[in-house]
Amino acid sequence: MSKNKHDRWDVAPWEALRVGPDFDLAAFDRASTPGWDGDKDDAETAMAARGAELAELQERLYAEGRAGGGRGVLCVIQGLDTAGEGGIVRHVMGLVDPQGVTIRAFGVPTEEERAHHYLWRIRNALPQPGRIGVFDRSHYEDVLVVRVDELVPEDVWRPRFDEINAFEQEITAQGFTVLKFALMVSYEEQGIRLMERLDRPDKHWKYSPGDLKTRAKWDAYQEAYADVFRRTSTDVAPWYVLPADKKWYPRLAVTEILAHTLKTLNPQWPTGDFDVAEQRRLLAATMATSTLKASLEETDPSLTEAIQQKRELLKER
Numbered sequence: 001m002s003k004n005k006h007d008r009w010d011v012a013p014w015e016a017l018r019v020g021p022d023f024d025l026a027a028f029d030r031a032s033t034p035g036w037d038g039d040k041d042d043a044e045t046a047m048a049a050r051g052a053e054l055a056e057l058q059e060r061l062y063a064e065g066r067a068g069g070g071r072g073v074l075c076v077i078q079g080l081d082t083a084g085e086g087g088i089v090r091h092v093m094g095l096v097d098p099q100g101v102t103i104r105a106f107g108v109p110t111e112e113e114r115a116h117h118y119l120w121r122i123r124n125a126l127p128q129p130g131r132i133g134v135f136d137r138s139h140y141e142d143v144l145v146v147r148v149d150e151l152v153p154e155d156v157w158r159p160r161f162d163e164i165n166a167f168e169q170e171i172t173a174q175g176f177t178v179l180k181f182a183l184m185v186s187y188e189e190q191g192i193r194l195m196e197r198l199d200r201p202d203k204h205w206k207y208s209p210g211d212l213k214t215r216a217k218w219d220a221y222q223e224a225y226a227d228v229f230r231r232t233s234t235d236v237a238p239w240y241v242l243p244a245d246k247k248w249y250p251r252l253a254v255t256e257i258l259a260h261t262l263k264t265l266n267p268q269w270p271t272g273d274f275d276v277a278e279q280r281r282l283l284a285a286t287m288a289t290s291t292l293k294a295s296l297e298e299t300d301p302s303l304t305e306a307i308q309q310k311r312e313l314l315k316e317r
């Protein structure tokens with residue numbers, strides 16, 4: 001990849017972070033910044049530069065969906081407490097029009113949800129075509145917390161890996177592009193972030209004494225996550241595992257991977273099912289000559305057809 005001030009990727013993040021057969025979570029450096037040779041300031045500059053492009057791509061996807069297109073993007077975000085899922089939603093999805101994004105968080109299932117298959121609430125939350133859906137936690141909780149806390153026996157949760165793969169295959173065939181992001185903080189960094197929540201009264205609302213119980217099961221969670229990556233990183237729905245000790249890195253990487261995905265999808269502006277010249281003539285008939293003249297002067301010079309017709313309409317006045 002070529003490098004400039006905004007682009008300091010040595011290896012593209014969708015290659016550097018994608019889980020392959022040799023992925024080893026135990027050896028994964030959570031303070032690293034795979035593929036990126038810049039610092040935090042460079043990352044912020046790069047994200048800002050990518051923002052406008054991401055916003056346009058998202059608008060094109062939305063427009064395509066409005067015109068009957070069936071494609072959508074689903075971002076699944078997983079991570080242990082304090083890993084920064086909220087920051088991803090705020091900083092990455094904050095770059096695009098919120099009307100085109102559907103965010104859904106999955107907590108402990110309600111009584112109604114528990115009465116159904118675990119994928120029931122997931123299916124119900126799938127975004128409309130043209131949208132970017134974000135799952136803050138997801139069906140993966142049903143092979144993570146459910147496994148670690150022994151909420152169901154192993155012969156119930158283990159077959160879920162295959163079931164989840166089949167589900168993701170199915171929704172991909174329906175038109176979704178599924179991106180799965182796992183934010184991995186180190187044990188030490190999690191301790192620092194939890195301590196900060198205790199230190200600051202304005203962060204107490206984010207803390208729960210139960211967080212320490214979850215932290216005590218660190219090794220079991222690591223094992224459960226390692227299995228998730230091993231069993232459910234597929235060609236159609238790969239996992240991207242993001243080192244999350246530096247908060248800015250996963251934000252940057254998700255922005256880049258999402259922009260790359262949308263560029264690959266290459267959604268097109270729909271063409272209107274009306275005669276533009278005819279509509280312009282009818283509209284111009286309702287406008288004062290001075291207003292039409294002003295509109296001509298403000299027309300983007302690259303829109304030559306529009307300029308020509310406005311000139312003709314003005315000549316006829």
Ligand code: ATP
Nearest residue numbers: 081105106107108109137138141142145146151208
């Ligand atoms: P967070 O820790 O993300 O800030 P929170 O404490 O605000 O979350 P919620 O978002 O309401 O709480 O719920 C998250 C909790 O729900 C997590 O502890 C998660 O493990 C649990 N959870 C999610 N899905 C399931 C599931 N299928 N079965 C059991 N527990 C689940």
